[in-house]
Amino acid sequence: MVLSIRDLNLTVPMPDGPRQILRDVSLTVAAGETVGLVGESGSGKSTTARAVLRLVPSGAQTSGTVTVCGVEAGGVQEIRTRHAAMIFQDPRSSLNPVRRIGDSATERLVHVHGVSRAEAGRRLAELMAEAGLREPQRLMRKYPHQLSGGMLQRVVIAAALSTNPELLLADEATSALDVTTQAEVLALLRRLRRERDMAVLFITHDLLLAGAFCDRVYVMKDGSIVDEQPGRTVFVNPANPYTKALAEATPRLPERTKPAAGHPTGAAR
Amino acid sequence: MTAVAAVLTAAPRKRREWVYFLCLGILAVAVAAAVLAPWIMPYDPDATSFDAIYLPPGPAHWLGTDQLGRDLLSRIISGARSTLLGSIVLLALATALGVLIGLTAAWYRGWVDTLLARITDVMFAFPGLLFVIMIIAVFDSGTVTAVIGMGLAYAPVIAKFTRAIALEELARPYVDSYRLQGAGGLELSARYVLPNMVPTLLGYLVVLFGDGLMSLATLNFLGFGSQPPSSDWGLMVEEGRAGVIQGILGPALVPGLTIAIVVVATNVVGVRLSDKLAVRR
Amino acid sequence: MLALLRRLGAMVLTLVVSSFVIFAGMYAAPGDPLTFLIKNPEDRTPDRVAAVRAEYHLDDSFLQQYLSWAKDVLHGDLGTSFVYKQPVADLMGTRLPITLTLVAMAALMFIVIGVGLGIVSALKRGSAVDSSITGVTTFLTSIPNFVVALVLVSVFAVQLRWFEVSGDGEGFAGRLYHLTLPSIALAIGALAVVSRVTRQTMVEQQSLEHVDVARSFGLSSRKIIWRHVLRNSLGPVVTMCGLIIASMLAGTVVIESVFGLSGVGSMLVDSINAHDFPVVQAILLFMVVAYMTVTIVVDVLYPLIDPRTRERSEAA
Numbered sequence: 001m002v003l004s005i006r007d008l009n010l011t012v013p014m015p016d017g018p019r020q021i022l023r024d025v026s027l028t029v030a031a032g033e034t035v036g037l038v039g040e041s042g043s044g045k046s047t048t049a050r051a052v053l054r055l056v057p058s059g060a061q062t063s064g065t066v067t068v069c070g071v072e073a074g075g076v077q078e079i080r081t082r083h084a085a086m087i088f089q090d091p092r093s094s095l096n097p098v099r100r101i102g103d104s105a106t107e108r109l110v111h112v113h114g115v116s117r118a119e120a121g122r123r124l125a126e127l128m129a130e131a132g133l134r135e136p137q138r139l140m141r142k143y144p145h146q147l148s149g150g151m152l153q154r155v156v157i158a159a160a161l162s163t164n165p166e167l168l169l170a171d172e173a174t175s176a177l178d179v180t181t182q183a184e185v186l187a188l189l190r191r192l193r194r195e196r197d198m199a200v201l202f203i204t205h206d207l208l209l210a211g212a213f214c215d216r217v218y219v220m221k222d223g224s225i226v227d228e229q230p231g232r233t234v235f236v237n238p239a240n241p242y243t244k245a246l247a248e249a250t251p252r253l254p255e256r257t258k259p260a261a262g263h264p265t266g267a268a269r
Numbered sequence: 270m271t272a273v274a275a276v277l278t279a280a281p282r283k284r285r286e287w288v289y290f291l292c293l294g295i296l297a298v299a300v301a302a303a304v305l306a307p308w309i310m311p312y313d314p315d316a317t318s319f320d321a322i323y324l325p326p327g328p329a330h331w332l333g334t335d336q337l338g339r340d341l342l343s344r345i346i347s348g349a350r351s352t353l354l355g356s357i358v359l360l361a362l363a364t365a366l367g368v369l370i371g372l373t374a375a376w377y378r379g380w381v382d383t384l385l386a387r388i389t390d391v392m393f394a395f396p397g398l399l400f401v402i403m404i405i406a407v408f409d410s411g412t413v414t415a416v417i418g419m420g421l422a423y424a425p426v427i428a429k430f431t432r433a434i435a436l437e438e439l440a441r442p443y444v445d446s447y448r449l450q451g452a453g454g455l456e457l458s459a460r461y462v463l464p465n466m467v468p469t470l471l472g473y474l475v476v477l478f479g480d481g482l483m484s485l486a487t488l489n490f491l492g493f494g495s496q497p498p499s500s501d502w503g504l505m506v507e508e509g510r511a512g513v514i515q516g517i518l519g520p521a522l523v524p525g526l527t528i529a530i531v532v533v534a535t536n537v538v539g540v541r542l543s544d545k546l547a548v549r550r
Numbered sequence: 551m552l553a554l555l556r557r558l559g560a561m562v563l564t565l566v567v568s569s570f571v572i573f574a575g576m577y578a579a580p581g582d583p584l585t586f587l588i589k590n591p592e593d594r595t596p597d598r599v600a601a602v603r604a605e606y607h608l609d610d611s612f613l614q615q616y617l618s619w620a621k622d623v624l625h626g627d628l629g630t631s632f633v634y635k636q637p638v639a640d641l642m643g644t645r646l647p648i649t650l651t652l653v654a655m656a657a658l659m660f661i662v663i664g665v666g667l668g669i670v671s672a673l674k675r676g677s678a679v680d681s682s683i684t685g686v687t688t689f690l691t692s693i694p695n696f697v698v699a700l701v702l703v704s705v706f707a708v709q710l711r712w713f714e715v716s717g718d719g720e721g722f723a724g725r726l727y728h729l730t731l732p733s734i735a736l737a738i739g740a741l742a743v744v745s746r747v748t749r750q751t752m753v754e755q756q757s758l759e760h761v762d763v764a765r766s767f768g769l770s771s772r773k774i775i776w777r778h779v780l781r782n783s784l785g786p787v788v789t790m791c792g793l794i795i796a797s798m799l800a801g802t803v804v805i806e807s808v809f810g811l812s813g814v815g816s817m818l819v820d821s822i823n824a825h826d827f828p829v830v831q832a833i834l835l836f837m838v839v840a841y842m843t844v845t846i847v848v849d850v851l852y853p854l855i856d857p858r859t860r861e862r863s864e865a866a
Contacts, residue, residue, distance in 0.1 A: 093760060111770075399799075405822065406576065533688070
């Protein structure tokens with residue numbers, strides 16, 4: 001088991017008293033598995049993912065265990081540097097806007113792992129090419145504001161993979177992208193996951209997407225896990241009423257389109 | 270004047286209530302002193318007495334006396350009048366001019382806006398104090414010249430601020446509906462835009478008041494504003510200079526600290542006001 | 551490049567208008583220059599008067615006088631002082647180094663100490679250290695600089711006798727010694743503003759996502775602060791420091807007066823009181839130019855610090 005969260009509770013101090021954000025959250029992700037974590041805004045899904053890397057708000061109280069590749073919470077540094085990597089929603093704000101992309105993307109190799117700048121640049125260029133970016137060397141000299149969101153996310157993914165993590169945490173990684181780019185990035189993630197046998201925790205608010213992309217899906221509501229389903233069946237037969245509500249809330253095309261009176265459609269021709 | 274903006278934008282959120290009320294009290298005392306001056310002064314502020322030169326604080330003279338034997342407490346009280354009055358007139362002038370310019374620029378946009386922007390740019394090219402010094406050089410030193418000059422110097426700052434708020438306000442939908450009904454710029458501004466701007470402007474103006482007070486005091490210190498025997502606080506500090514060299518701090522420090530305390534008080538109150546009033550936006 | 555040229559153009563225009571305003575101001579000032587130029591009424595013979603009027607172009611029209619003054623300025627001739635009968639440029643030349651040294655020393659102080667305090671306060675946010683730094687700096691901003699100057703004089707010069715009360719000092723070391731108290735006085739007000747802006751900018755930067763990202767891959771706190779927070783705070787902080795230096799020129803007027811320094815600021819005060827208009831004109835013009843120079847320098851530096859403000863070159 002690459003990731004194992006057991007009975008995770010998280011309470012945050014607020015001006016009007018402590019608020020419990022996570023309640024007895026338990027989930028697992030095995031090697032090669034893509035697990036989805038779905039919920040509305042405020043359900044605690046991002047917080048759970050961040051808790052894996054111990055990125056909790058200051059003053060937060062936690063209980064429960066988080067184990068990544070056998071390393072428990074105490075070995076946070078080891079988890080962050082060797083075993084796990086996280087991709088965030090907005091690639092534009094994930095990169096330092098005043099530094100060149102190459103500088104930011106090789107930061108973990110150069111400043112945490114002590115790799116030489118030249119070597120790190122070489123490795124990053126390889127990964128960027130793997131991630132579908134052409135002319136990586138040229139892109140590395142650019143600044144984030146000069147690239148599109150899709151390209152930036154690919155750079156972020158390449159940077160995340162540069163430490164060969166066993167666990168990838170994707171926090172709404174495609175939510176800020178347009179649909180076409182989203183599909184491309186997802187295809188990329190799928191391929192990379194297969195090639196590296198990575199475990200992926202995929203956080204999203206889009207149940208449809210999770211169902212299509214993930215092997216298993218956990219559903220979160222108000223800080224607790226309320227349902228767990230295999231990906232393919234989460235829409236077909238949601239037993240849990242909340243999951244059902246989420247599924248029904250997703251806008252979908254109806255089975256047949258009836259043209260309204262007087263309005264021509266392509267089908268009518 | 271950059272200090273004002275920095276104070277406003279960098280204010281810490283937490284503010285202890287008692288500090289605010291203390292500052293409010295200080296300002297009230299200052300205003301009261303200015304208003305009630307003739308009746309509460311223990312001595313005639315201009316009365317010299319060569320027996321009583323440079324006396325330290327004591328039962329007869331609570332704050333001591335200056336180099337001409339004049340009672341410092343009385344001078345501070347009567348000085349409150351000219352200092353505060355000067356600052357208020359300065360602010361009123363700057364506000365009237367600044368708001369007018371700001372609103373005009375925001376309403377008409379286009380070339381009017383650009384022209385006014387260029388003019389205010391020229392004014393910003395002079396550090397405010399220098400601009401007033403130039404006016405003094407032309408029209409000679411004097412309280413009136415100093416106050417008017419300072420008012421003119423602060424007008425661009427207020428104009429810029431007003432323009433920014435006005436632009437925001439004029440972008441609201443209700444303005445367009447009034448415009449369509451044929452409402453003129455002046456009427457709209459007076460009845461709708463201005464009242465909505467007042468809350469934001471007020472806090473800013475209070476802080477600007479303190480800033481203006483300091484600038485005016487500086488001008489008076491240099492001898493370009495009020496002339497002796499005025500007991501304007503800035504002038505009092507200048508007159509106390511000679512004493513400092515001889516080791517007698519009272520005549521210089523008393524008015525100096527008074528200025529500092531009043532300005533701190535206006536800063537605290539002003540920032541608190543703009544915090545409170547801005548919340549409703 | 552184009553934007554910079556346009557900016558420069560706007561600055562030149564502002565400069566021309568400012569010079570016009572300055573000159574017009576002096577021209578409109580009441581009082582006949584002749585009374586200063588020929589002190590002794592007995593010397594005011596018709597020949598003498600005519601000669602002086604010709605020498606100072608007093609008979610030309612306003613526009614002619616302005617244009618000849620402007621032309622002279624561009625050639626480095628700032629006119630002749632009514633009082634000292636010497637070229638203003640020479641007079642300024644002797645006094646400028648003192649003012650510039652003063653501003654440089656004050657700038658060094660407020661930048662190092664101000665930014666330092668701001669960093670400490672941001673790193674120890676919410677602590678007693680932070681509150682006390684903020685409190686003290688707020689108070690200091692509100693004390694007029696001439697009061698601060700006098701307090702410094704009374705404590706360090708009169709009571710403790712660590713420094714002289716006034717005077718410029720001779721030689722490099724002597725100059726620095728004499729300018730220490732004045733530059734502290736000049737720097738104190740600025741200190742407060744710089745420290746607050748630094749703190750504010752750093753706090754804002756710390757809450758940005760790329761800081762979280764850096765923590766997520768294990769970057770050490772020190773490196774995060776250096777590479778992400780400080781580096782990103784540089785822009786606003788440098789701009790603020792530039793603005794403060796630009797406005798310090800006005801501050802020198804007061805400080806030089808209090809400390810009896812013979813710099814350009816005190817010369818301005820003296821020349822106004824003496825109605826020595828050529829000098830007043832020249833100094834005001836100089837200050838406007840200096841102010842603009844500093845703002846241009848900051849504008850040029852900013853894109854170097856923050857690439858987002860650079861010209862849009864080829865998109866990827």
